[in-house]
Amino acid sequence: MSEPAVRVxxxxxxxxAIVLIAVVAVAVVGAxxxxxxxxxxxxxxVTLEAIPIALIALPMTLVVITGEIDLSVxxxxxxxxxxxxxxxxxxxxxxxxxxxxxLLLGAVxxxxxxxxxxxxxxPSLAVTIGTLALYRGLAYVVLGDxxxxxxxxxxxxxxxxxxxxxxxxxxxxxxxxxxVAFGVLLHATPIGRGLYAMGNNAEAARFAGISVxxxxxxxxxxxxxxxxxxxxxxxxxFASARADNGSGLELAVVAAVLLGGVSIFxxxxxxxxxxxxxxxxxxxRNALQLAYVPxxxxxxxxxxxxIASVVGPNVVGMLRERLRRRRxxxxxxxxxx
Amino acid sequence: xxxxxxxxxGVSKSFGAVAALRDVRLELYSGEAHALVGxxxxxxxxxxxxxxxxxxxxxxxxxxxxxxxxxGNPADARAAGIAVIYQEPTLFPDLSxxxxxxxxxxxxRSLRRIASAEMRARAIELCERLGVPLDPDRxxxxxxxxxxxxxxxxxxxxxxxxxxVMDEPTAALSGVEVERLFTVARSLRDSGTAVLxxxxxxxxxxxxxxxVTVMRDGRWVSTDPAADLSVDEVVRRMVGREVTSLxxxxxxxxxxxxxxxxxLTRHGSFADVSFTVRGGxxxxxxxxxxxxxxEVSRAIFGVDPYDAGQVCVDGKRLPRGxxxxxxxxxxxxxPEDRRQQGLVMELSVERNATLPRRWALTRMGLLFGGAExxxxxxxxxxxxxxxxxxxxxxxxxxxGNQQKVVLAKWLATHPxxxxxxxxxxxxxxxxxxxxxxxLSRLAGDGVxxxxxxxxxxxxxxxxxxxxxxxxxxxxxxxxxxxxxEESVMLAATGQGGRS
Ligand SMILES: Nc1ncnc2c1ncn2[C@@H]1O[C@H](COP(=O)(O)OP(=O)(O)OP(=O)(O)O)[C@@H](O)[C@H]1O
Ligand SMILES: [Mg+2]
Numbered sequence: 013m014s015e016p017a018v019r020v021x022x023x024x025x026x027x028x029a030i031v032l033i034a035v036v037a038v039a040v041v042g043a044x045x046x047x048x049x050x051x052x053x054x055x056x057x058v059t060l061e062a063i064p065i066a067l068i069a070l071p072m073t074l075v076v077i078t079g080e081i082d083l084s085v086x087x088x089x090x091x092x093x094x095x096x097x098x099x100x101x102x103x104x105x106x107x108x109x110x111x112x113x114x115l116l117l118g119a120v121x122x123x124x125x126x127x128x129x130x131x132x133x134x135p136s137l138a139v140t141i142g143t144l145a146l147y148r149g150l151a152y153v154v155l156g157d158x159x160x161x162x163x164x165x166x167x168x169x170x171x172x173x174x175x176x177x178x179x180x181x182x183x184x185x186x187x188x189x190x191x192v193a194f195g196v197l198l199h200a201t202p203i204g205r206g207l208y209a210m211g212n213n214a215e216a217a218r219f220a221g222i223s224v225x226x227x228x229x230x231x232x233x234x235x236x237x238x239x240x241x242x243x244x245x246x247x248x249x250f251a252s253a254r255a256d257n258g259s260g261l262e263l264a265v266v267a268a269v270l271l272g273g274v275s276i277f278x279x280x281x282x283x284x285x286x287x288x289x290x291x292x293x294x295x296x297r298n299a300l301q302l303a304y305v306p307x308x309x310x311x312x313x314x315x316x317x318x319i320a321s322v323v324g325p326n327v328v329g330m331l332r333e334r335l336r337r338r339r340x341x342x343x344x345x346x347x348x349x
Numbered sequence: 350x351x352x353x354x355x356x357x358x359g360v361s362k363s364f365g366a367v368a369a370l371r372d373v374r375l376e377l378y379s380g381e382a383h384a385l386v387g388x389x390x391x392x393x394x395x396x397x398x399x400x401x402x403x404x405x406x407x408x409x410x411x412x413x414x415x416x417x418x419x420x421g422n423p424a425d426a427r428a429a430g431i432a433v434i435y436q437e438p439t440l441f442p443d444l445s446x447x448x449x450x451x452x453x454x455x456x457x458r459s460l461r462r463i464a465s466a467e468m469r470a471r472a473i474e475l476c477e478r479l480g481v482p483l484d485p486d487r488x489x490x491x492x493x494x495x496x497x498x499x500x501x502x503x504x505x506x507x508x509x510x511x512x513x514v515m516d517e518p519t520a521a522l523s524g525v526e527v528e529r530l531f532t533v534a535r536s537l538r539d540s541g542t543a544v545l546x547x548x549x550x551x552x553x554x555x556x557x558x559x560x561v562t563v564m565r566d567g568r569w570v571s572t573d574p575a576a577d578l579s580v581d582e583v584v585r586r587m588v589g590r591e592v593t594s595l596x597x598x599x600x601x602x603x604x605x606x607x608x609x610x611x612x613l614t615r616h617g618s619f620a621d622v623s624f625t626v627r628g629g630x631x632x633x634x635x636x637x638x639x640x641x642x643x644e645v646s647r648a649i650f651g652v653d654p655y656d657a658g659q660v661c662v663d664g665k666r667l668p669r670g671x672x673x674x675x676x677x678x679x680x681x682x683x684p685e686d687r688r689q690q691g692l693v694m695e696l697s698v699e700r701n702a703t704l705p706r707r708w709a710l711t712r713m714g715l716l717f718g719g720a721e722x723x724x725x726x727x728x729x730x731x732x733x734x735x736x737x738x739x740x741x742x743x744x745x746x747x748x749g750n751q752q753k754v755v756l757a758k759w760l761a762t763h764p765x766x767x768x769x770x771x772x773x774x775x776x777x778x779x780x781x782x783x784x785x786x787x788l789s790r791l792a793g794d795g796v797x798x799x800x801x802x803x804x805x806x807x808x809x810x811x812x813x814x815x816x817x818x819x820x821x822x823x824x825x826x827x828x829x830x831x832x833x834e835e836s837v838m839l840a841a842t843g844q845g846g847r848s
Contacts, residue, residue, distance in 0.1 A: 202710075209696065209704060213689070213695075219650075219652055219672070
């Protein structure tokens with residue numbers, strides 16, 4: 013078989029391609045069978061919902077590829093929302109300043125995760141379950157049950173303003189630019205190569221001079237900052253800063269990352285698949301909602317997809333191995349004796 | 350002769366497009382030690398894995414005592430009395446040495462409780478038989494590759510098998526441990542066990558084995574009594590051409606001190622190690638397994654911390670425990686354990702080969718598709734890496750070819766100080782002389798080479814000076830003209846004075 017032929021086949025057979033095809037399939041079938049899926053309003057909605065998930069899924073992909081995980085992202089988002097509200101209440105009236113402070117806060121919160129994971133060598137799963145509770149608790153300390161909702165209309169409008177001539181919010185362009193940046197970082201830079209190396213074998217990565225500790229620390233900080241950015245968007249989109257903003261969102265993010273083909277054990281996967289998975293989950297959920305599928309059923313479907321995405325590749329591999337072994341070692345008479 | 354204890358005939362095995370074995374045969378008789386030799390990638394380990402029940406052959410038959418058998422999995426092979434020492438140790442890092450040795454068949458007390466005391470006692474006894482006192486309670490994590498190999502050997506011995514298969518068990522061992530292993534293997538052989546022995550060291554092959562099977566490119570070439578063969582003849586059959594001079598160290602002008610190590614100490618591993626390696630020099634670090642040679646190399650390279658002392662390269666002191674800084678200063682380390690330390694097994698050959706110098710391959714900060722492949726390709730060719738495609742995972746390569754990738758990875762960084770820990774572990778004759786030629790040429794270009802090696806002929810052939818370590822300390826510093834087998838072994842076993 014010629015080299016290009018092999019490459020084309022493996023590209024088509026890849027998980028990225030499967031997820032991409034699934035997005036198109038769900039969109040087309042949805043548009044044909046469910047009223048409203050074909051409308052521009054539907055797509056505006058899907059996009060608005062996908063933006064914060066995508067923003068967090070970008071750095072999360074890198075974190076999971078290094079073999080770690082960050083479950084505190086939704087709580088970082090929530091805490092950022094409340095701090096943003098409190099800043100406004102205190103009379104900080106420059107939006108750029110508020111955004112900058114929020115991003116800084118997010119980076120610090122992420123760095124705390126990073127410090128516990130790299131500095132003390134604790135498992136990130138445990139650390140970030142802890143900070144998931146801690147940061148959410150702090151969010152309630154900041155705002156309690158109050159909501160801050162009296163932002164200027166131009167702020168809230170600007171966050172969700174459409175790209176001229178369409179219904180799609182312009183924030184998606186920001187997401188697109190960031191996605192390209194993260195994609196290049198992961199797939200075309202020495203840093204990205206290092207991430208895959210440490211996710212597969214941290215010891216060999218250290219022997220190659222890769223600073224595993226430092227890299228992971230900065231990744232957690234970046235994840236915090238991106239979660240904070242998602243928090244700013246969340247607050248402006250709903251024109252409301254509350255302590256419970258975005259609770260449970262970490263599951264949507266992790267679901268997208270895993271469904272996108274990133275191995276929970278690290279070292280494997282890519283950004284394209286994750287972006288496709290964010291789109292797939294968004295389109296699917298909203299289309300089914302339009303079809304009056306109850307919320308519980310939606311949760312069940314998302315959960316099943318997630319399990320399928322984690323189990324799927326393993327089962328396929330196992331079946332293949334089984335088949336290969338089953339093929340009998342036929343005692344063919346040999347000519348050589 | 351009688352019916353063979355174990356026989357393979359017409360065995361073929363392919364991995365995708367790669368035909369690893371083609372119509373191979375092998376007969377093992379009770380009470381014989383049988384050598385299997387061939388170049389890297391000839392298919393030896395694949396054959397071993399078929400005997401172990403790890404791979405099912407695509408074609409061919411396997412007979413035990415003349416009856417056809419199918420080995421569906423490793424448990425079948427074990428039940429059939431076949432014990433296997435794999436080329437690459439596969440220990441459970443979090444289990445103790447004793448638990449690893451008796452994995453899956455721990456001695457039991459009533460109520461199926463594990464008899465830990467008995468297990469420990471038997472583990473100690475096995476290690477002692479091999480002459481390497483290992484603490485049975487310590488976890489396998491962090492064991493040197495040689496100690497891991499000892500655990501694997503103990504595991505196989507504990508099975509009291511009828512067929513003992515050893516895939517390069519000696520690659521990381523020094524002469525003393527090899528001799529112990531052979532004593533054990535000979536006594537097993539004499540009590541009726543069939544031993545299959547794989548090695549790239551021919552002196553070992555001839556010291557242990559009665560018959561020699563040669564393989565080339567996945568095919569069976571010949572099986573003959575060892576007494577009828579010479580090393581040259583075996584090599585000719587393996588390689589298909591003449592291979593000349595094994596250790597061509599050429600004299601080089603010795604320059605300024607490149608690597609200076611002063612009073613390096615790590616509690617529990619090594620103490621007060623001081624030496625200098627000059628540009629153009631190849632200095633060997635010899636000693637027994639566990640003498641602390643690899644630990645010293647790792648500390649110099651900055652992957653392990655140290656408690657006291659200092660390391661200077663070209664007169665500049667290196668920060669402690671900073672690998673990136675060491676690489677920046679021109680240091681390179683080919684580590685002993687290629688699977689854990691040398692390579693990221695799941696990544697491709699090209700990614701592995703370019704990992705330490707990936708920054709140098711960027712254009713505008715980016716790695717474009719071809720850059721890594723081209724860079725890796727040059728070195729893969731020079732070292733004759735046998736891989737179907739450079740984009741294949743390095744785990745699909747044969748052991749010796751993986752070792753070549755580790756060498757390529759570090760030679761390509763153009764180091765000024767090169768530390769190689771068992772550089773030719775598992776590498777076949779042809780490439781071995783190529784590696785030695787490369788090391789010699791590097792020294793000629795002014796590189797300082799520190800070579801940790803357990804293979805005495807390699808040490809004596811290559812080194813300008815031999816440093817010998819004994820129990821964590823430097824025991825001797827022997828210049829080339831005074832270095833011989835005896836002086837090195839005496840110092841290594843703690844009987845020589847500082848010369
Ligand atoms: N799992 C695998 N997938 C693909 N190819 C493989 C796999 N295992 C082995 N091969 C290929 O089969 C061939 C024979 O490999 P094998 O490991 O048997 O060689 P070997 O004789 O043991 O060599 P060495 O002396 O280097 O250990 C090699 O070309 C190798 O690349
Ligand atoms: Mg092998």
